[in-house]
Amino acid sequence: MPLPQVSSSRGQIQLGAELGRGGEGAVYEVVGIPGTVAKVYHKPASSEKAEKLSVMVSMATPQLLALTAWPTDVLRHSNGTVYGLLMPRIEGYKDVHSLYGPKSRRSEFPEADWRHLVRTAANTARAFAVLHDLGCVVGDVNHGGIKASRDTTVKLIDCDSFQISKGAKHYLCDVGVENFTPPELQGKPFQGVLRTPNHDNFGLAVIIFNLLMMGRHPFAGKYAGRDEMPVELAIAQYRYAYGRDAAVSLMEPPPHTPSVLVASQSVAELWERAFSRAGAVPNRRPSARDWVAALATLEKTSTRCLVNPGHHYLTAYGSCPWCPIEKASGTLLFAIPVVAGFIPPGGVAFNIDVAWSRITAIRLPDRVIEPQLPTLTASNSAMRIAGRRRRGQYFAVVLRGLTAIGVLALTYVMLDLWPLWILVGVVAWFVVGRAGKRAVTDIQSFAERRKKADAAYQEARTRWMSEGGSDPFIAKLRELEVRQTDLRDLPNRRQSEYARLTRDRQKNELRRFLEKFEIESATIPGVGPAKRSMLASYNIETAADVEQSAILNVPGFGPAMVKKLEKWRHGLEQQFRFNPNIALDPRDVADLDRRIDMEKRALEKALQDGPAELVHLREQIVAQRNALQKLLEAAAAELAQSEADLKAVS
Secondary structure (H helix, E strand, C coil): CCCCCEEECCEEECEEEEEEECCCEEEEEECCCCCEEEEEECCCCCHHHHHHHHHHHHHCCHHHHHHECCCCEEEECCCCCEEEEEEECCCCEEECHHHHCHHHHHHHCCCCCHHHHHHHHHHHHHHHHHHHHCCCECCCCCHHHEEEECCCCEEECCHHHCEEEECCEEECCCCCCHHHCCHHHCCCCCCCCCCCHHHHHHHHHHHHHHHHCCCCCCCCCEECCCCCCCHHHHHHCCCCCCCCCCCCCCEECCCCCCCHHHHCHHHHHHHHHHHCHHHHCCCCCCCHHHHHHHHHHHHCCCEECCCCCCCEECHHHCCCCHHHHHHHHCCCCCCCCCCCCCCCCCCCCCCHHHHHHHHHCCCCCCCCCCCCCCCCCCCHHHHHHHHHHHHHHHHHHHHHHHHHHHHHHHHHHCHHHHHHHHHHHHHHHHHHHHHHHHHHHHHHHHHHHHHHHHHHHHHHHHHHHHHCCCHHHHHHHHHHHHHHHHHHHHHHHHHHHHHHHHHCHHHHHHHHHHHCCEHHHCCCCCCCHHHHHHHHHCCCCEHHHCCHHHHHCCCCCCHHHHHHHHHHHHHHHCCCCCCCCCCCCHHHHHHHHHHHHHHHHHHHHHHHHHHHHHHHHHHHHHHHHHHHHHHHHHHHHHHHHHHHHHHHHC
16 A cells, blocks of 8 residues: 655655554654654544644643653645644553563563562653643553653653643543543543543552552452452442452452552552542542652662562562562562572572581470479468367367257256257357358368369460470471472482473473463453453463463453463464474573572572571570479469368368
């Protein structure tokens, strides 16, 4: 097809090679104007669109041109109708989803670590802030409209779809992508809707979430309800899968997902505001400036993982969050940099024999023999009660005898008053008997004390036997012994893995071939933006990830969708040609050596930290034993004393 004939305010424009094509138009090189490209529409622009482009050209500033592919001139057909625009050429930039997707990041941005993601997110927020300050609204916020570079700068493209205002006149944005559209606009037509920065701020928060949370979408998660919960419906119903109310909304994040706190408490709070119902109130979502401030603070505090030099993380988080996720998921989140000659934190080259001798030098002291019940004499109080009881019993017998004799004598002498004397005798007998009852009560109290003391002693003895053992120390020592064996066996492991790579060369080459085809960029029937976000949130990014078992674990994906994805993958596999004469891919060998080296560092660090951990366990066990020993001795003394006292009073 002949190239369109267009001109600008500079005169006739000579179009060069076609650089890309979309539904609205095609982009061409411009001969003789370096750094500039032409976007030529498939059909003439409407009068509204033509007017909008002219306004945008008049608004162009060096700052806008540095951050965006802003129109610099309009293109006209020979009949005067507007047919497109001129704009800066964006070179050295790639789609931002290639940066936040772990698999594409390793190939497209191999040097990118956590700090790179934070800085890119901050620069994206800065670009939005500039637009909002000028009264512009992106409107159609989506990952395809943001380009990222290896130096963390970003460019916004498709600027002719932005919402622009001039005075009271608004040139609206009539398009949008569902998984970046705020809840209040979900399911509604975009035509005629006046967008606001608060609408943009929802999409910006999603982009930042994508970047910092390893490609996850904030509303893509497991739903505990009966029906399906696609991303767009979850957005409309405010079912933020990572929020503080996620359990109430029956949502939970996908497996192998970091906590939002990896991005700091302040950033997590901004996401909470952006994705909550309160955010739909005008101007309530975090602004682009809010994000710039929070991310600038986050960027200043990061720690390098001692095990994997490719891992950086928020210092306040406490430990590397990426290592356990990589181990559990089997997915490398960041490319492993080549770091020669690992020197552990102490600054001295590691020696396994020296490390193991230090570990075996830590010993746990023998346990003290269980204390026996001491032999004790009755306490003074028990002896007093025992004496009083014996005297009481003696006097009770004497008094009862005398009382009986006295009553009989008085009855004989004064027979007429015999009822009175019998009453006196009964009262006296009762009074004397009460002393005996008090003695019985005293015995019961001592018996109860002995019962409680025995229960306390048995409990203390049980704890002494179960909690004062050496199990934690022995378990740690065995763990370190296994790690020492694994470290010594690493050369054999490397040789075995290398042989496996050679054996599986065709399989690995096919995997590498399929990894070049991202689902995000593919046209697969029934797999739109929202479903692509859901797949990415479950680590399914490329054709190599299309496996039936993995896809069926993704909410909303059943056998019919599996067949569509497998058909797409199968079509790509037909294009693959394996050359058995090509040597083993050096990238596979490099990856193997880096994995072995990373495992070596982890094992060396574990053995290096072993002595300190064993000493700490020993101190804990000894302290626990001493505390339990004192508790048991005190319980034994109390039991012995209570038994002696009970024997005395009985």
